[in-house]
Amino acid sequence: MTINQSGWKPTSPQANEGGARATFTGNKALMLEEALIFEIGDDQTTGVDFPAGDVAGSRLGNLTRKAPIGLPGLSEPETVRHYTRLSRQNYAIDLGLFPLGSCTMKHNPRLNEKMARLPGFADVHPLQPVDTVQGALGVINELAVWLIELTGMHGVAMSPKAGAHGELCGMLCIKAALEKRGEGHRKVVLVPESAHGTNPATAAFAGFTVEDIPATAEGRVDTEALKARLGPDVAAVMITNPNTCGLFERDLKAISDAVHAAGAYVYCDGANFNAIVGRVRPGDLGVDAMHINLHKTFSTPHGGGGPGSGPTVLSEALAPFGPLPFTARMKDGHIALIEEETAGDDHPDTFGRMTAFHGQMGMFTRALTYILSHGADGLRQVAEDAVLNANYVLRSLEDTLDAPFAFSGPCMHEAIFSDEGFPEGFSTIDVAKALIDEGFHPMTMYFPLVVHGAMLVEPTETESKAALDQFIGALRSVAGRAMAGDQSLKTAPHFAPRSRLDETLAARRPKLVWKEPAGTREAAE
Amino acid sequence: MMRYLPLTDTDRREMLAVIGAGSIDDLFVDVPEAARLSGPIANLPAHASELAVERHMTKLARQNLSAGEAPFFLGCGAYRHHVPASVDHLIQRGEFLTAYTPYQPEIAQGTLQMLFEFQTQVARLLGTDVANASMYDGSTACWEAIGMARRITKRAKAILSGGLHPHYVSVAKTMAKYTGDSLETSVPALTAETDVDALIASIDDDTSCVVVQYPDILGRITDLRPLADACHAKKALLIAVVTEPVALGAIKSPGEMDADIVVGEGQSIGVGLQFGGPYVGLFGCKDKYVRQMPGRLCGETVDADGRRGFVLTLSTREQHIRREKATSNICTNSGLCALAFSIHMTLLGEAGLRRLAGINHAQACRAADRLAKVPGVRLVNDTFFNEFTLDLGQEARPLVRTLADRGVLAGVSLGRLYPGEGALENGLVVAVTETVTDEDIEALATALQEVLA
Numbered sequence: 001m002t003i004n005q006s007g008w009k010p011t012s013p014q015a016n017e018g019g020a021r022a023t024f025t026g027n028k029a030l031m032l033e034e035a036l037i038f039e040i041g042d043d044q045t046t047g048v049d050f051p052a053g054d055v056a057g058s059r060l061g062n063l064t065r066k067a068p069i070g071l072p073g074l075s076e077p078e079t080v081r082h083y084t085r086l087s088r089q090n091y092a093i094d095l096g097l098f099p100l101g102s103c104t105m106k107h108n109p110r111l112n113e114k115m116a117r118l119p120g121f122a123d124v125h126p127l128q129p130v131d132t133v134q135g136a137l138g139v140i141n142e143l144a145v146w147l148i149e150l151t152g153m154h155g156v157a158m159s160p161k162a163g164a165h166g167e168l169c170g171m172l173c174i175k176a177a178l179e180k181r182g183e184g185h186r187k188v189v190l191v192p193e194s195a196h197g198t199n200p201a202t203a204a205f206a207g208f209t210v211e212d213i214p215a216t217a218e219g220r221v222d223t224e225a226l227k228a229r230l231g232p233d234v235a236a237v238m239i240t241n242p243n244t245c246g247l248f249e250r251d252l253k254a255i256s257d258a259v260h261a262a263g264a265y266v267y268c269d270g271a272n273f274n275a276i277v278g279r280v281r282p283g284d285l286g287v288d289a290m291h292i293n294l295h296k297t298f299s300t301p302h303g304g305g306g307p308g309s310g311p312t313v314l315s316e317a318l319a320p321f322g323p324l325p326f327t328a329r330m331k332d333g334h335i336a337l338i339e340e341e342t343a344g345d346d347h348p349d350t351f352g353r354m355t356a357f358h359g360q361m362g363m364f365t366r367a368l369t370y371i372l373s374h375g376a377d378g379l380r381q382v383a384e385d386a387v388l389n390a391n392y393v394l395r396s397l398e399d400t401l402d403a404p405f406a407f408s409g410p411c412m413h414e415a416i417f418s419d420e421g422f423p424e425g426f427s428t429i430d431v432a433k434a435l436i437d438e439g440f441h442p443m444t445m446y447f448p449l450v451v452h453g454a455m456l457v458e459p460t461e462t463e464s465k466a467a468l469d470q471f472i473g474a475l476r477s478v479a480g481r482a483m484a485g486d487q488s489l490k491t492a493p494h495f496a497p498r499s500r501l502d503e504t505l506a507a508r509r510p511k512l513v514w515k516e517p518a519g520t521r522e523a524a525e
Numbered sequence: 526m527m528r529y530l531p532l533t534d535t536d537r538r539e540m541l542a543v544i545g546a547g548s549i550d551d552l553f554v555d556v557p558e559a560a561r562l563s564g565p566i567a568n569l570p571a572h573a574s575e576l577a578v579e580r581h582m583t584k585l586a587r588q589n590l591s592a593g594e595a596p597f598f599l600g601c602g603a604y605r606h607h608v609p610a611s612v613d614h615l616i617q618r619g620e621f622l623t624a625y626t627p628y629q630p631e632i633a634q635g636t637l638q639m640l641f642e643f644q645t646q647v648a649r650l651l652g653t654d655v656a657n658a659s660m661y662d663g664s665t666a667c668w669e670a671i672g673m674a675r676r677i678t679k680r681a682k683a684i685l686s687g688g689l690h691p692h693y694v695s696v697a698k699t700m701a702k703y704t705g706d707s708l709e710t711s712v713p714a715l716t717a718e719t720d721v722d723a724l725i726a727s728i729d730d731d732t733s734c735v736v737v738q739y740p741d742i743l744g745r746i747t748d749l750r751p752l753a754d755a756c757h758a759k760k761a762l763l764i765a766v767v768t769e770p771v772a773l774g775a776i777k778s779p780g781e782m783d784a785d786i787v788v789g790e791g792q793s794i795g796v797g798l799q800f801g802g803p804y805v806g807l808f809g810c811k812d813k814y815v816r817q818m819p820g821r822l823c824g825e826t827v828d829a830d831g832r833r834g835f836v837l838t839l840s841t842r843e844q845h846i847r848r849e850k851a852t853s854n855i856c857t858n859s860g861l862c863a864l865a866f867s868i869h870m871t872l873l874g875e876a877g878l879r880r881l882a883g884i885n886h887a888q889a890c891r892a893a894d895r896l897a898k899v900p901g902v903r904l905v906n907d908t909f910f911n912e913f914t915l916d917l918g919q920e921a922r923p924l925v926r927t928l929a930d931r932g933v934l935a936g937v938s939l940g941r942l943y944p945g946e947g948a949l950e951n952g953l954v955v956a957v958t959e960t961v962t963d964e965d966i967e968a969l970a971t972a973l974q975e976v977l978a
Contacts, residue, residue, distance in 0.1 A: 037642050037871050046877035048609055050884055050959070059890055061746045061908035063776045065879075070649040073874010080611055083639070083868055087620035090635035094619030107529055108623050111575050116799075117613075120586025125599040126801030127937045128590070129929045135588030136800045142585075149569055161661035161802070162857035175703065207703045248555035279553060284560045299529075303616075303861025304636035305626035305658070305821065307803030323699070340695065341944035352699025356602055356664035356692035356790075357801025369582055375572035376565035378527045384549045385532050391552055392540045410544070410552040436632055441625070464531035465540060491829065496631040499829040503630075506826035506838040510815065512655045513645040514825075 031497060034085040038514045041072025047079050089497045090304070091441045097463055097471050099393075101414045101444035101456025102196070102244060104274045104296035109373065112299065112366035121365050126357035130337050136361065137335040141327045143368045147292060147311055150379065151273075152283025155319030157312045158326060159359035163271060166291025166310025167202040167238075169323060169354060173289055173314060174236050174265045175206055176321040176351040186235035186264065192221045194245060194448040196269060199238045208235055215450050218408040219245035219416075223255055230262035240269035241285070242276065244448040245405055246390065246414035246456065256286025265289070265318065273297045274460070275387055275413035278380030288315040294360070298367035309363035320349045325358055385461035386413040389468060393457055396472045400479050404451055413460070419453025423485045428453040431478050433500065436493035438474040527572055592798060592934065596965035598892075600912045600956025601742065601937040602663065602690050602768045603801065604793045606881075607960055612795050612868045616861055626821075626860070630836045631828075636860065637835035640823035643867040650773050650870075651787040652780020653809030658821040658837075659863040660806025660855065663790025664693045667736065667766050668700050669808070669819045669855065670786045674734035674762045675706060676817050682731045687711035687720045688741025690768060691942045697736075706733075712946050715916055717907040719747040725755040732761040734786075739765050739779055740772055742942070743905060743954060744912035753783035762786060769793055770807065771958075772910040774882030786810045795869030796862045805862035815839070821858045881959060885911035889957040892966045896955065899974045905952070912956040914939075917977065921953040924976050933972045 026033045074082060091098070098105035116122060124133055144156045157173075160166035171189075178186050189203040193212045200210040213229065214222045221239060237259050241249045249255070256266045268282050268290040274297040276282075282290050294300045294309040314322055324347070325339045336342070337358075343350055374382060387410070394415035398406045402420035405411070419428045432442030432455070444456040459468060481489055493499065532540075537549070546552055553561065565571070573581075592605050599605070616622065620635060627633030627640075640658045647656035660666040671683045683701075685694055685708055694710050701708050709727060711720065724735050735756055740746045749765060756763040765779030767789035779787045789807035796804055810818060816839065824838035873881060889911040896915060897904040905914040917924060921938035928935040939952035957966070 034638070036638065038645065041871065041874060043875035046874045046880070047611070047872035048877045048881070050877070050880045058886075059893075059907070059909055060776050060886070061748070063746055063748060063908075065773070065775060065777050067777075067781065069774070069778075069875055069878070071646060071870060071873070071875040071878060073877055074871050076609070076611055076872065079868065079872050080615065082871070083615045083621075083864075084618065086635040086638055087615075087618040088635065089633075089638070090620040090624045091629070091632035092620045093623040098625065100625055103625055105623075105625060109529055111578060113617060113622075115579065115582040115586075118583060118586040119591040119593055120583075120589040122797050122799055123591040123593050123605070124589045124800045125592060125597075125605070125798050125934070126603055127599055127601055127941060128934060129926050131926065132590035132929050132934070133800065135585040138585050138588060139582075146569070149566055161665065162855075164855060164857065165661065165665075172699075172703065205703070207705075248553075250555045250557065253557055253560065276556070278565065279562055280556050280560050281562065281566075285557075301622045301861065302625045304621055304624040304633070304639075304864065305860035306857040307661070307805075307859045307862055308857040309803070324695075339944075341941075352702070353692065353695040354665075354699065355662060355696060355802075356690065360802040361800035362803050365582070369578055372570070372573055372578045372581060373529070373575070374527060376569035378530070378572035380562075380565050381527060381530060384552075385530055385537075387552050388532070388537060388540055388544075388549060391544045391546070395544045409555060410546070412555075432629075433631070436629065441632065442629055461530055461532075465536040467531075493631050497634050498631045498832060498834040501630045501828045501834045501836050502826045503836050503838065506824040506836050510822070510838060511825040512641075512815065512822055512838075513648045514641065 032085045034082060036514055037072045037074065037082065041074045043068065043072065045073040045075055047074055047076040096439055097459065097467050098441040099443045099457045099459050099471065100441060101458040102271055104458060104460055105302065106299055106460040107462035108299050108301045109370060111373065112369045115369045116362050116365040134335055137327050137337060139364050139368055140358065141329055141335050143364050144327065146371050147313055150277060151290060151313045152281030153313035154316040155314045155322060157314065157322040159323055159354050160291065160310040160312055161355055161360060162306065162308030163291055163293045163310045164198040164202060165354065166312040167198055167269065168205065169312040170267050170289030170291060171202055171206040172351045173318040173321040174267065176349065177265065177318055178235055180349060183263065186233055188234045190226060190229055190234060190237045192239060194243055194450045195238060195240055196244065196271065199269060203238060219247050219405040220249055223251040226255060227258050230258060230264065234262060234264045236265045236267050238267040238269065240272060242272045242412035245451065246411040246416050247405060248412055252285045260286065271296060272413060275383055277383045278376060279383045283315065288318050294363045294367040299370045300363045300366040307360055307363065309360035321351050323352060323354045324350050382461050389459040389461060389463055390415050392468060393459055393472060397475060400476045414456055414458035416451055417455040418451050422482050426482045426485065426489065428455055430489040430492065431455065431482050433492040434478040434481065434489050435474060437495045438478065440471060440474060595932050595934045596968045597934045598936045598955045598957060598961065598969060599934055601942065601954050602692065602790060603798055604769055604956060604958055605798055605960050606771065606793055606958050608795055608797060608869060609872050611872065612865055615868050616865050621864055622861065627837060630834065634834060637823050639864055639867055641825060641835050643863045644823060646867060646870050647807050648809050650770060650778065651789065651807065651809040652778025653787050654812035655815050656807065656809035657818055658823050659858040660808050660820050661859060662802065662804040662806045663766065663768055663788065664696045666788040666806030666808050667693045668697045670764045670788045671697055671706060671734060671736060672704065673786060673817050673819060674764060677814055678733040678760065678762060680731055680733040681706045683733055684709045684724060684727055684735045686724055686737040686741065687713040688743065688745065689736055689738045689766060690742050693766065712943055712949065713743055715905050715914065715949065715952050717905060719745050721747050721752055725752060728755055728759045728761055730759060732759055734762040734764050736764045736766060739767055740769065740910050740912065743914040744909040745906055746776060746908040746910060749779055749782040749784055764788065769910065769912065771882055771885055774878035775886055775910060785814065791866045795865035803859060803862055805859040805866055819855050884959045888959065888961055889913065892955065892957040892961065895966050895970050896973065899970055899977065901977045902973065911958055912954060915953045915955060917951050917953055920950045922950065927976050928972050931972050933969055935969055
């Protein structure tokens with residue numbers, strides 16, 4: 001049996017439609033169409049050689065697999081070509097500016113990749129005897145020390161797998177601390193309306209009830225409204241600082257003091273830590289827990305959607321409740337791994353375990369490499385250049401696009417604009433899609449929700465002035481076309497591998513796995 | 526002064542002038558004075574060259590005994606397999622490595638098509654109708670499946686097999702404290718029989734799901750069909766957990782035996798050991814439950830010109846849209862590890878995976894027979910794929926340390942995984958993959974015989 005019975009051949013629908021610009025293959029020079037592996041592979045081909053030998057199963061308990069699995073194989077050259085072709089249909093930081101607000105798309109240094117691949121890190125098993133993995137535990141411990149110092153906090157839980165997982169870690173610490181105090185009845189978590197969607201999702205998952213706190217006209221938390229809501233039923237406040245409008249929450253210390261006085265805790269969403277690393281320590285602002293996205297501030301690659309890593313720093317009040325496992329450096333220099341076995345004596349209040357093994361070790365190695373490369377001085381420069389770049393974008397474009405909070409002072413690491421003033425029928429998405437044609441990834445669109453048609457631009461510190469100037473010029477040009485009612489924007493992008501995709505169709509009739517087209521098997525037989 | 530920062534001091538001055546700020550400090554005016562750090566944090570080192578950082582990291586790496594340096598037999602949820610060189614080359618292409626989540630599908634078709642292929646590969650391997658675009662890892666996928674079963678059945682009692690990886694049980698116990706799920710858990714016995722009969726007997730009208738690992742933590746393989754039937758008779762779901770997906774090249778998939786949700790740890794295929802992470806959680810289920818599934822999903826659609834394309838879809842289940850009503854707190858998937866899995870699986874193909882599974886099993890059979898001949902050693906399993914449990918007749922944990930000192934990484938002692946469970950402390954779980962040579966098996970057998978003598 002072959003899997004490729006669909007009769008696929010490398011032509012696109014337009015290929016045969018004629019016209020001067022059509023090609024036989026559907027390819028356009030370097031823009032190469034690529035079929036699915038199920039359409040080009042078969043069940044005989046393999047790209048891996050194995051020695052011949054006796055492979056008869058004998059201990060499988062009568063459960064030997066008989067039915068075909070349906071996995072297509074390709075030889076190595078075909079595999080390399082398939083994935084190389086696919087890769088070329090992606091935009092990436094390596095190709096250009098990626099100003100996705102709140103995502104901190106900075107350059108990913110290749111030294112990080114090289115270090116993570118040293119066999120001493122890449123080829124060690126999480127359950128090896130601890131004496132054989134002192135270097136790996138050393139990486140975790142050294143990174144933990146840096147994160148604690150940079151945030152001015154008391155401890156850090158290293159195991160959370162991603163930002164949202166780190167949020168959950170922090171909220172579970174808060175829950176455990178409240179229960180230990182006999183105040184498990186505190187159920188309300190206050191969340192500013194500009195918060196990331198993960199914040200309310202996390203609070204709800206941890207069994208809390210979420211209440212929104214409004215924002216002021218200048219894009220910050222309404223401190224008075226927040227203070228007024230504090231009371232004996234409030235467990236915590238979840239706040240993002242710098243916030244999702246790209247502004248520093250000036251009142252955070254005062255808010256923290258009021259929250260603590262009311263017997264609650266402060267969770268800080270650390271997604272935007274890049275703006276303040278080395279210049280402000282969240283611990284000095286009264287924060288009790290904050291996750292750090294290593295894939296944002298500390299340059300571990302986003303990889304097309306993960307893996308992330310979300311170590312969560314904790315205040316003295318919350319550190320005893322942090323999850324297992326963690327590392328501890330002993331007096332003799334030996335690094336101990338505190339797991340379920342030893343936690344009873346050393347860490348009796350832990351809320352439990354969030355994941356198998358020790359967290360995202362491969363990301364720890366990369367983040368530590370990045371941190372050591374920058375050092376304390378370089379990290380401070382990171383924050384300064386990130387903020388400088390964002391303000392440069394803000395001030396360069398505020399005469400072109402509505403910048404709702406520009407009046408109130410400088411922004412932090414991201415600049416926010418709205419679609420105010422666009423003619424009827426034009427919105428942020430049209431500008432964003434036209435930016436694709438200009439060779440840029442669009443900014444974050446329609447978030448935060450408190451700004452109409454929000455465009456959130458985060459250039460990061462790894463962009464040169466020349467790159468920023470080109471982006472500013474492109475955005476000014478595109479915004480000008482939108483203001484002028486240029487209809488061609490409505491069908492942008494025109495030069496991308498695909499034009500606008502029908503997301504409604506995808507959701508209405510989900511096709512989540514490839515299925516052989518009906519009738520092809522019979523036709524082939 | 527910093528190789529990753531392109532701005533020059535001239536640039537900075539010019540940009541400050543455009544902004545209308547006198548100095549960089551003017552951009553941080555909103556930070557309360559008391560919280561402003563006046564300079565680099567004391568006691569932390571300054572920036573360092575590539576060469577200096579490489580020296581430091583290499584020194585740390587050398588303090589580990591890596592798997593390639595010793596006969597190596599560890600498993601229990603993380604397995605050492607050979608990964609073809611092209612996998613690591615391809616995942617390091619910048620267009621994959623440095624892309625974001627594909628929220629702008631017109632310029633992310635590479636990632637999206639890959640995810641669609643991944644979902645299809647995973648669904649076929651697990652024997653489910655659909656699969657998602659990956660989870661953090663197997664342990665979190667397992668917990669998410671329990672939560673999904675609660676939403677579907679509107680019942681909150683989950684029965685976890687004693688053969689389920691103890692870390693997975695710990696994660697579920699931790700999370701269940703906050704969600705109101707009640708969990709029935711147990712520890713495995715050092716016997717050839719699994720607890721499948723006990724599981725069947727404990728299913729009642731309040732049971733949301735039974736969670737069973739296949740092969741289980743001791744390496745045993747059990748027919749899931751009777752368990753699935755028993756679950757369905759009580760309108761409960763069967764969740765199967767696969768921590769060694771290579772096994773599914775040799776044995777029936779859980780989906781074939783009518784499991785409703787199948788989750789797994791995909792690390793074995795394409796992703797190295799990496800001291801426990803990042804890994805890639807696999808998550809598949811029956812079609813009818815897809816809208817209760819957690820995590821990202823990629824779907825096929827068409828573009829405005831009628832061309833086939835892919836998008837993230839059904840995102841109304843997810844937290845960034847649904848906020849506090851989301852099906853799960855999970856946000857990120859494990860994209861790059863899913864890519865590694867998918868590339869390795871494409872290189873293997875049906876023929877290669879079956880061959881790989883066959884070699885693993887054959888080598889494990891050889892190792893089991895050889896080790897069972899060591900005086901004082903009893904092979905616990907009747908059935909296994911590439912991992913089995915030995916009863917050493919004495920506490921295994923110190924022996925594992927002694928063997929490590931002698932340069933043999935012998936396996937995982939059950940004492941490490943089940944502290945305080947005296948009945949298990951003599952157990953050693955030994956994994957044997959295609960990376961284990963006959964010489965390695967002989968080295969382990971000889972060393973074991975010497976330390977047991």
